[in-house]
Amino acid sequence: MNSPRNALVALLCFALLGTSALSWYQYRQLASLRATISDNARITSQANRRISDLESQLSARPRPEAAGVEAPATSDDTQGNRDFRRGRWQARADAFRKVTASPEFQQLEQVRINGQIESRYANLFKALQLPPQALQQFKALLAQKQSAIQDVMASARAEGMFGPQNRAAVQSMIQQTSAQADASIQQTIGDAAYAQYQQYEQTLPQQATVSELAQRLSYTSTPLTPDQSQQLVSILSTSTSQQKNTNLDNRAMVAMAMGAPVQPAPVNSSAVQQAQGLLSSDQLAALQQIQNEQQAQHQMQQMMRQAFLGNNATTTPAPTVTSGTTVSNGGN
Numbered sequence: 074m075n076s077p078r079n080a081l082v083a084l085l086c087f088a089l090l091g092t093s094a095l096s097w098y099q100y101r102q103l104a105s106l107r108a109t110i111s112d113n114a115r116i117t118s119q120a121n122r123r124i125s126d127l128e129s130q131l132s133a134r135p136r137p138e139a140a141g142v143e144a145p146a147t148s149d150d151t152q153g154n155r156d157f158r159r160g161r162w163q164a165r166a167d168a169f170r171k172v173t174a175s176p177e178f179q180q181l182e183q184v185r186i187n188g189q190i191e192s193r194y195a196n197l198f199k200a201l202q203l204p205p206q207a208l209q210q211f212k213a214l215l216a217q218k219q220s221a222i223q224d225v226m227a228s229a230r231a232e233g234m235f236g237p238q239n240r241a242a243v244q245s246m247i248q249q250t251s252a253q254a255d256a257s258i259q260q261t262i263g264d265a266a267y268a269q270y271q272q273y274e275q276t277l278p279q280q281a282t283v284s285e286l287a288q289r290l291s292y293t294s295t296p297l298t299p300d301q302s303q304q305l306v307s308i309l310s311t312s313t314s315q316q317k318n319t320n321l322d323n324r325a326m327v328a329m330a331m332g333a334p335v336q337p338a339p340v341n342s343s344a345v346q347q348a349q350g351l352l353s354s355d356q357l358a359a360l361q362q363i364q365n366e367q368q369a370q371h372q373m374q375q376m377m378r379q380a381f382l383g384n385n386a387t388t389t390p391a392p393t394v395t396s397g398t399t400v401s402n403g404g405n
Contacts, residue, residue, distance in 0.1 A: 218254035278338035312344040340364040
């Protein structure tokens with residue numbers, strides 16, 4: 074008689090324990106979700122305040138027409154034609170602002186930014202091994218940084234701040250925006266992880282070059298190993314450290330925020346020489362092929378620029394590309 078009753082009591086106890094465990098798990102999940110929502114709300118509030126600050130800064134600056142800046146004169150450059158062009162530009166700017174400010178566009182843009190961050194920083198996420206909540210916060214801050222740079226550019230366009238006369242002011246605002254975003258990132262992930270993030274971001278051009286080399290070698294008998302990839306990034310970073318615009322600058326950050334891919338770092342003769350002790354003969358030949366292609370592209374651009382600007386155009390000597398080897402004419 075007691076045996077069935079004891080079995081029933083045991084079964085009820087197990088059921089009660091299972092229900093309690095499930096309730097505790099759901100409570101923890103709910104607490105985590107509330108924390109994430111709170112973080113997202115804080116990030117959104119910071120972004121809105123930043124947009125308001127940028128609008129205030131831009132409003133305080135003189136508009137180009139107030140500063141006496143006019144479009145270049147043409148043969149039919151009457152006052153009426155200038156007014157017509159200014160009005161047409163303003164209409165296009167208003168239409169652009171209206172589209173980009175729509176909720177549908179903002180939602181689509183957020184999808185694009187999130188996907189770009191996942192692909193661009195995947196190797197960094199793997200290396201940092203952050204806890205899930207910290208990783209989500211890090212991703213949200215990276216997205217906020219890109220959105221903030223876009224806001225700077227959109228606000229500058231809306232205020233007519235374009236051309237060389239406004240370049241310094243816009244670049245200053247981009248630097249301030251990036252610095253504020255990076256300060257939030259450092260506070261979220263800590264000093265050690267932030268140092269890795271900075272190193273990773275500054276070597277994105279070199280990583281793009283190595284990634285291209287790895288892709289070309291992926292189907293061969295001598296694929297690039299992770300250790301070779303890491304050392305080659307360091308070699309490219311060192312060998313091109315004296316070249317202008319090798320690492321990320323304001324223009325590169327803006328281009329990346331707008332969705333442009335990272336421009337690969339150049340492969341020069343110094344990098345090829347240093348890589349000889351690291352790469353096999355087939356791997357080195359593939360790296361030299363990338364070098365030749367880059368130099369061929371540079372020469373083509375020089376030729377087109379000279380043809381467009383005329384014989385008075387000043388060009389820098391481009392390396393001479395030959396089959397399998399590279400002869401430098403005053404370059405690296």
